[in-house]
Amino acid sequence: MLCVKCGKELADGVGFCRFCGSPQMAGGTVPGGGPASAGAGRSPAIDLPTLSTQDYIIVSALIAIALLLVLIFAVS
């Protein structure tokens, strides 16, 4: 097995690295694996509802019309 911290070769089943002294996880799992990194692939921002290009144009047009109406009423 390899040290989880310094990566040096250790005897299987040792509790601590004899080079750097860091405690070793049982089973010698590779750092970086596991459910934590698997869940990191999905960003919460991606789950937000996104407007399609057509919807974006419609919303922009509505905002422009609303601004025009405000300007018209403000001038008159």
Ligand SMILES: [Zn+2]
């Ligand atoms: Zn080590």
